[in-house]
Amino acid sequence: MEQFAIFQRTNWMDQMQNLRGAIAYFLICCGLSVAVAGAQESKSVPLNSDSPSFSLSTGSSFSATGKSNSAPLARAAPIKAITSDVREAMDIIDRNHITGVQRNSERVFAIAINQMLRELDPHSAYHTRSEFRELTNDNLGQYFGAGITVADFKRDGKNGTYIISVKKGTPAYIAGLRFGDKITKIDQLNIQERNSDEVRDRIRGPEGSSVTIEIERADGTRKSISVRRDRVLQLTVPSSFLMKEGVGYIALTEGFSYTTATEFASALGRLKRSGMQALVLDIRGNGGGLMTQAINIAETFLPAGRVIVSERGRTRAVDREWRSRNPHPETMPLTVLVDENTASASEIFTAAMQDNDRAVIVGARTFGKGLVQDIIPLSDGSGLTLTSERYYSPSGRSIQ
Known part of the structure; x- marks a missing residue:
């Protein structure tokens, strides 16, 4: 999940009304055997910025004013025809298919549009x-749930999901859930x-709702505990400490959210006050997140003027380059730990350190995600993450 300036909707909302219809028509023409639902809420986001009725200006907003008075009218006719055809096709499918489409309309539509997007790029x-709400909460460094971390373990030859941590002050802690409890229902x-991923998703839910969790304690006793879901802050820097005299360790393993740079600065300052003279920064398993946060952390270690990352889009007008503006960077020795799941924003940081000869990189070959996605909210609460640029390391390397 990956860049991320949020796009604000302006007067292009009228054209959004035909998105589902246009996508359905595209898929039907391509011969995809997918039943696209939701025609009764047809919405359209014109995705081609070359269209005279739609332009993407530099910044964070869409514009649908256009430069020609006749172009929107010319484009409206085929869109209206496509929508009409799709409505008719969906009506036939819904009335004649053995199950219809309305029962699983959201799922069917998601499959259809993702099938189309997969033809463009993998990201x-x-x-x-619900997925877009979770994505937004992840970027905010929060979720609504119980406040526990779960993992799968095998005990006595049987797999089970166990609680491996409970955050103090959270609903789970207050309700009495503890480390080592096995979740059974x-x-x-x-x-x-x-x-454990499915268990985690079932425990999370709307703020203020309740979930009943049945657990088995180490002594074999079972309890059913009701937990009222609440906002839980999700730290992206879960741990930091001095490994030995003068050498600090910071785990930045949970992505990059809006709070990451602040969390990192706090951990760094605390370790420096404890006598840290060298740092091991662990970004293994960090799948990325907000690119701006990775840039902010890179700036901590690079002097003013050094290139951190550049982006190149469809036109030169959207190309950008980020340079450090830090006149007093940290100069302590830095080692960065990476693995095959270090991706996206994490790779931006890693490449900036490597190309500027600022850190020793240790570990496995990273994931290789060199595409940047914009987060685009749609009017019904769903959303798109749409690839808009490629990013390049300071030496000009593309990671993709």
Whole structure:
């Protein structure tokens, strides 16, 4: 999940009304055997900035004013025809298919649009309302849930999901959930054969709602505990400490959210006050997030004027370059730990350190995601992450 200036909707909302219809028509023409639902809420975001009725200006807003008075009228006719054809096709499918489409309309639509986006690049995606809400919360460094971390372990030959940490002051802590508890049911659903990711997703939910978690303690006793979901802050720098005299360790393993640079600065300052003279920064497993936060942290270690990253889009007008503006960077020795799951914004930081000869990079070959996505909210609460640029390291390397 990856850049990320949020796009604000202006007067292009009228054209959004045909998105689902246009996408459905595209998929039908391509012969994809996917039933696209939701025609009753047809919405359209024109994705081609070359269209005279749609332009993407530098900054963070869409413009649909156009330069020609006749172009919008000329474009409206085929869009209206496409929408009409799709409505008719969807009506036939819904009335004659063995199951219809309305029952699973959101899921079917998500499959359809993601099928189209996959033909463009591997990282653009459509997100349903619940998925987009979770994406937004992740970027804000928060979620709504219980405040526990779970993981899968095998005990006595059987797999199970166990609580490996409980944050103090969270709903889970207040309700009495503790480290080592095995989760056996969630709202009466047996989750013995479910993985920890699904268990986590079932525990999360709307703020203020409740979830009943059945646990098994180490002594074999079972308890059902009701937890009222609340806002939980999700730290992206979960740990930092002195490994030995003078050498500090910071784990930046949980992505880059709006709070990451602040969290990192706090951990760095605390370790320096404790006598740190060299730093090991662990970004293994960090799949990326907000690019601006990675740039801010890179700036901590690079002197003013050094290139951090550049972006190149469809036109030169959207190309950008970021340079450090820090007149007094940190000069302590720096080692960065990476692995095959270090991706996107994490790779931006790593490449900036490597190309500027600022750090020793240790670990495995990183993921290789050199595309930047813009987050585009849609009017029904769903959204798109749409690839808009490639990023390049200070030496001009593309990571993709």
